[in-house]
Every structure is written in structure tokens, then in C-alpha cells.
Amino acid sequence: MPQQILTHVYRLQPTRAQHAALAKILKDQRFLYNAALQERRDAWRRAKVSIGLNDQTRALTEIRGFDPTYSGVPYDVSKWTLKRLDDAMRAFFKRVKAKAGKAGFPRFRSEARWRSFGFHQKDGLRVRNGRLLFSGGIVGGLRMRMHRPLPDDAVLKSAVFTREGNVWRVALTIKTETAPGHSRASTAIGVDVGVNWLAATSDGVFFENHRPRRQREKALRRAARALARCQQGSRRRRKVRARLQREQRHVRNIRTTCMHDVANAIARSASTIFVEALNLKNMTRSASGSLAEPGVQVMQKRGLNRSLADAAPGRLIAMLRYKAERAGGEVVAIDPRNTSRTCSACGVVDAAQLGRDRYRCGCGLDLQRDHNAAINILQRGFAVHEAARRLGDRNVAGRGERGPVNADPLAA
Template identity: 30%
Template sequence: MLKAVKVRLYPSNEQCSIIADQIDAARYVYNRSLALRKFAYTKFGIKVGKFDLQKRVVTLKDREKTAWLKKADSQVLQQSISNMDKAYQHFFKGGGYPKFKSKHHSCQSIQYPQRVKIENSKIYLPKVGWVKCKGLREDVVGKIKTVTVSREANLYHAAILLDDGVNTLPVCTSTEAIGIDVGVSLVAADSNGGQIKPLDLVRELTKLRLRAQQLSRKSKGSKNRAKAKSRLAKQNLRIANMRKDFLHKLSLQYAENQGIVVVEDLKIKNMTKSAKGTEEKPGKNVKQKQGLNRSITQQSWGLFFELLEYKVIARGGRFIKVDPQHTSQTCNVCGHVSKENRLKQEKFVCKACGHKDNADVNAAKNIRDRGIHGSNASHQTAA
């Protein structure tokens, strides 16, 4: 079974320079190949295949203007084109059109498909050499499939994809179904009565604002501005990692203990659209909508659902998405639907039968029942 392990890298200054050269080369090859494929099809209707593009890398290395590509490992450049081709295949299946890579993006990466070795808390990267790493446990063994080296906020990491030879994860024996309602005041409320509070990031967000203010006061192009920018990027990365860790643990908890997990099929992009409107038709309550959008994005609902889905299915469970319409306004006891049932954000009081419950827990129960009995659920089951 494939397993991903992420470790921190500590390259020397010389190794940092080599990795930077490879990142630049991989990005250049990716963008050039994407531009050529787009131009050939738009202008002449010709489809340029992946292998034809990979052969052109040899030609580029022989040219005087692009001879600097020789600094990069050949397989890194070939893999860059493969990743571009995968982006195209994803586009044909209904995804977004491939975009050109920017050198100004906060996270830059390269991928090694072969010839990487791990030994005594060190990892060997072609062209780079042996690099010290931290976070690699001794019990992590298996055949290395790919290694993705990334640079973000002047920090280096390696994501190692391993095949550990294990066919499946421990199967969850529970057949119990649980509904999960996500929100702003609570990250999640489940049909068993569980209420998960948001991660306390007040201190970290205060530091983030301070770092942003410090950056705004520095002169453009100065060394102090570069240092301030690095500190801001590190703080952003720290907050992102804290959120990921929290959501990984929460999703694992549900996946290990529940055989059937039901969530709402939310259109998060539509929910977080701007309310500014146009000059002819300006939006209403713009500041309130901005605050709500910020709260939704900070809770990372999309990431939570993504982590939850693959963990549940990997353990032999069922992951179900249902129509979210009126789940928060419907009484779980009598089925009465009314906006007046939720006069307050956290309380649910049915106007028909008098049933009282936490509003989010009541919604989670409706989500669970709709997933089990409803006809509007989209089911996803383990293979």
C-alpha cells in the first residue's frame, strides 16, 4: 500500500543553490512544454504528445541559451513534463485548464521518480548528494516510488511516497453511521452529540498580523524586507501546518471508529464568493460577508472532507455526501421545516413539537438520516 512520509531537509548552502537551479529548470521546462502544446493545437490543430516533449529536453540542453538546464537532473525535467501531461489529462476529465508556473509562488518543488536513497537520517538526491533530514522514523520502510522536494518560506521538505508492501489498512469493524455538520462556531458537530471547537489560533494570527505590518514598513528591494518577508512566510506556513495536523487527527478519529460517515455536499467556492457586486448593483452587507468568508476558509472544510473521505474508504468504510438543503431548519423528531426553528445560532427549538437540541447536532442527525434513507445522496464505497 502506498504511504506518504514528509521529512524536514537541512541542505548546505551549496546544496540549496543546486536545488534552486533544479527548481528553476523544472519550472522552465514545464512552462515551455505547456506553451508549445497550447500553440501547436491552437495554431495548427496538432497534438504534441508527452514523449515528444520529453525528447525536446535533450535539444534544449544542446542549445547555448538553455545549456544551463544541464545543471538539473534529467529525470527531474522529464517528470516535470509528466506532471504537466497529468494536468492536461485532469482537464479532459472536467478539471481546470493547466496554468503556467510562477517563480513568485510561495511553494516551489521538484520531483524525483528514481535513484533516491535513504540511510541513517540522510537522504540521497541526484545532483544534490546526501542531505540531512529530520522526521524519518525507523519503522518507515518500503520501496520508494517518488520523492518530492519542496521549498517554502526558505524551509526545505521531502515528501516520500513509499510502497510498504501492506495490502490494506486495519479495517474498521463498526457498522454505525454518523452524520457530521461543519460550521463556523464549531469545526464539526456529529450526530452522536460531539461538538468540536475550532483550533485556538488567536496568538498565531496576532503574530501573523505583526509580521505583515513589519513587512509593510520595509523599503522595497532591501535586505531587511527580504528577511521580513521570510518571517511572514514562515508564520503562514506554521499556521497552515497547525490546521493540517488538527484536521488529520480529527478525520482519523472518525475514520477509525465509524463505518459510515455522512457529510453535506457543500459548494464551498460558491459559498465564499465576494458580495461586492458591481458599480450599478453594489452588494449588501459586504463587510459581514467578508468576515463570514474568512471564517469559512479558516476552518478548511474542503480539506477536512478530503482527508475524511480517503481515510474512511481506505478502512473499508462508506463516505456519503447528501444535499445540504434545509438540514439546519428541519426538526429531527417530527420533520417540521421552518426558519423559525433556529431563532438563535446555537439553539434549535421546533415550533411544531417543541423538540430542543443543539442546532448543529440536530443538523448532523438530519445529515445522518438523509445519508442512510434519503434518495438524494451520492454514495462512495471502498473498492
């Protein structure tokens, strides 16, 4: 049976002693990262010697023999840190080879720029009675707020601990079996993602866009303004920055929860899901232009970019991919051109429809605009996807609208 790698994130509830122990490990791993980076820089500058991951892991074994700072934590914790540096160096050389602007040499990490440590040690990881147990480092195990249980067949592969302010979270990577087949085999839907509605399906199902940043915009603006007025390095600045980070974290959590609910509902509704292959980088590009050629409608485009960032359609599609795979289905990307301008009944292209909430065509079609686009996505998917074509020819244009479904997924 096929298997899948998933990540479950839980909030930790450490005791005061455990909180201090986690903070100490985080600090020590930051020092190790900076020391390893310094070693690589000095070796090349002074002797033109390139030091790699294998060299530093061998040196780590020797250091653990006499330094209790690193021998007191699992070996894989420090190895994870060295691997993170090695990944940063590899990415740097890749950018140098590509010659795409500034390569950006890896920087030393300050306390504000180092928030995580982790390790890959499946034999030393266990979850028992809502506590995370692993060999070394923390005594007594860490209590987790398990808002959802791990799958019964889950095999723990790794753990990454992250501190956000005074909150600790752990991301558990697990291996689990995928579903043998979708519960609704031989079914397909088209999904149109956007700003007015987070998602609309060809079946006439609409998922509300909660716009979490817009809801907290006033609090975010006040916190950002207060931070700008604080003196650099002051205690008040640290407190205000922590308040701003709490607001930003609250927005992210609401958005993530909403997207998980919407992606789960869509993934369960059909075995084949057609989405648009969106180029989000171009969609959110600035319209400011230059001094020689200033842009037009700059403020409108800036507001649209903020709305797109708040809705995060690219992240929703990414969630759909792995959730559909886990449910035994698949996600297929199709050409997005003119899906919102084309009548799903007669095929006429009318650009004037973009400014309207409903698509009204001379052939008699009258549908919500996103619903019409989702039907076009489905029809285009049947036309270009061989596996979907076997599902049969469907008369999707005559389907009625069912209205918002799961309009408030946070209340579910």
C-alpha cells in the first residue's frame, strides 16, 4: 500500500523547567550554527580549504567527548543544525551558479533569526498519553495539546521545535499509509480560487473567504505604529514587538485553520480535482512602474495584492494536493486563461463580465461568476486530461447553485 509523509503541528505545554531547557537547547544550537559557519569561512579565507557536512559531523563527535553542552542532547539535534547550515551553503552556491542577482552568502544568526531546532531520530521519538518522549535533553516528556490524534499506523520520523514568543510548537513528521481508493471514485470537480470567495466548485458549492488580516487590520496597524515609535533596544520596544507578533500569529492561525477545513471538504468531494495553474508571482506583481513609465491604478492593484495575500490561494492549492493524495484522489492543474471570461454554456468570451458578480450571457446563462469559472475549469480538465476523459461526458452547464457550504469552517 502506498505511503505518505505528513507533518502534524502541536502546541507544547512545557513546565517552567522544561521551558528553560528548550530555550537553552535553542541557544546552544544557534551558537553551533554560527561557529560552524565561522569555521567554513576561515578555512576558505586562510587556506582555500572547503569544509563540508561530513567534516563537521566528524568534528562534532570529538567535541561531544569533552563538551557537556552538546553531549547532553541527542547527537541528531546537533547534526540537524549542521545539516541546516549545509543546506544554506548549497543554496548559496546554486544561486552563484545561476547568476541571478545577488547570491546572498549565509549570515550569522542572531537570537531573533533563530527560532527552531530539530532532529531525525525515529527510534528515540515516542508519543504516550499526550506527551512527547525522546532520548536526552528534556526530563519527563513534553505535554502536547493534541487537537487531533495521530493516525493509528503513524511512524514518527522527526521532530522540529519552534518558539514563537513564549509559545513552543512541535512539528512531528510521520509516515502513514494513504487511502487505497477514494470514497467517491470516478468523480471530478473544478475549483476556482479567488478573493470574493476563497473557493467555488463546479457543483455550485462556495467557501467563504474570511479575510483574517482585514479583520485584525486595526490592531495590526496600531501595534506597527507603536513599534515604529519605540526607541531601539528599549524594553518597551521588546514588549510592543511581542504584541505585534502575537497579532500576526493570530492572523496566521485563523487562516491556516480555515484553509485546512476548506481543503479537507474539497478533497473528500471528488477523486479528481481540477484547479488553475496560477502564476501567483505575476498576479501579485507591483503596478508602480518606474519614473520613466509610471504605473496606472497603482492603489487599486496594491489593494488587490493585499487581498490575494490575505486569501493565499496558492497555499490552498498546495494543501489540496497532499490532502487529495491522502484521500486517494489527485489534483490536476489546467490552463487558466479566460476561465472567468468564457460562458460555460456557449463558449463565447466576454471580458466585460470580469467586473460583475454574476455571469449573464446572451444565450440565457445566468450563474455566479466564480461558479461559471469553476465549470469552465472542469470542462477544460475533461478536454485535456486523459484519465478524466474516461469519467464520461457530463452536462455540467445545467447544474444549479447550492449556495455557501461550510461558510464558517472555524465554527465547525
